[in-house]
Amino acid sequence: MDVMLQKEECPKVTFTPPLYKQRYQFIKQLVSKHKPKKVADLGCADCMLLWMLKFCNCIEVLVGLDISEDVLKEKMHKLSPLPGDYLQPSERSLTIILYQGSVALKDPCMLGFDMITCIELIEHLEANVLEKFQEVVFGFMSPTMIIISTPNSEFNPLLPTVTLFRHPDHKFEWNRSQFQNWAQETAARYNYTVEFTGLGIPPPGKDVGFCTQIGVFVRKCIKHVEATRSEKYQDHVYKIVFKAVYPSLKEEKYLQNAVVNEVVWTAQIIASELLDHRKSEYKKHCGDCVETESRFKPRNSFLKYLEYPSILEPNNKNMEPFINGNTVSIPLAKIFSFPKVKQLCGNFETLSKFITGKIALSSDGSAVLIDTEYENEGHNYY
Ligand code: SAM
Secondary structure, three states: OEEEEOOOOOOOEEEEOOHHHHHHHHHHHHHHHHOOOEEEEEOOOOOHHHHHHOOOOOOOEEEEEEOOHHHHHHHHHHHOOOHHHHHOOEOOOOEEEEEEOOOOOOOHHHOOOOEEEEEOOHHHOOHHHHHHHHHHHHHHHOOOEEEEEEEEHHHHHHOOOOOOOOOOOOOOOEOHHHHHHHHHHHHHHOOEEEEEEEEOOOOOOOOOOOOEEEEEEEEOOOOOOHHHHHHHOOOOOOEEEEEEEOOEOOOHHHHHHHHHHHHHHHHHHHHHHHHHHHHHHHHHHHOOOOOOOOOOOOOHHHHHHHHOOOOOOOOOHHHOOEEEOOEEEEEHHHHHOOHHHHHHHOOHHHHHHHHEOOEOEOOOOOEEEEEOOOHHHOOOEO
């Protein structure tokens, strides 16, 4: 990370990338390292951090809380699933919820989190709210890990344009020892450890500490008190402003869709290979053949199927596809032998169940039927 001196005589610094991006990156790195499933960002404002975190595959529940509904609504649509998420649902489940509410209030929806982030939040809280914040976040929510960042006032003289505080809404800005004393007291009271770090290094010779100071708190004991707490605090005081449940293969309707697509695709590749093989055999025997083009156009990813045993291997009769008139019949057992199909379905019964009624099958349901007349127009899939 670069730090740039602006003037020789009175050095003022700027950061590249900007410090707010460095803070988000810091959280992303912690998420990559600790792989939390449930993450909440308190004082999430316009949800930029949440948006970055939605791409972290370990996270299944992502929650944002802010006292301002307006600021939440500014960019919340960026957290909605995109068309691509429906076309190719992910293996993981992901739910994103935004709440309007205050960190001074207890709501059972905030129980059971692995990680809670409070980025540049505490300096916006009045003293009485900050006191409640400690009890609510550390005592009640009590997640496995809490990350708190706040400005380090010792750095302010090096920042251009800063006079008293860095932002007019700040109620205080602490120096290093003020923040560390508060953090250590809080950690001791609520049974956490705390380690300090920061972002934005000062220029050489300026012993003022990081521009942003950060405390990483880790809960000492593994508590399982969520059940009793949610019994005691049943009233929801936060208001849901946004909720998105992402399509996931964990949901049967999406899994079934993915299986049907994969089976149709696999069957078409097998049929295409069989017909091409027949045609070349025919050419060998008949010399000049009138037909010059395959009726099935091999697709780009055709090559990837070459790594699987040839469909024409005669070692297992039940696995062999065959042509009957205009129809290619491909045993389900053959289709199930393809790794992607097997991985999606898990077992043969699930494969049968998912495709019955969705794909043309033989009368006993043991083979997928591809109509060579209509195959190129994709009419087999109904
Ligand atoms: N965390 C965001 C980030 O890093 O980009 C922005 C933090 S912004 C400086 C502080 C946010 O805290 C504001 O969006 C404000 O509405 C919110 N806030 C202030 N008091 C709050 C409270 N009591 N409970 C929840 N959010 C609060």
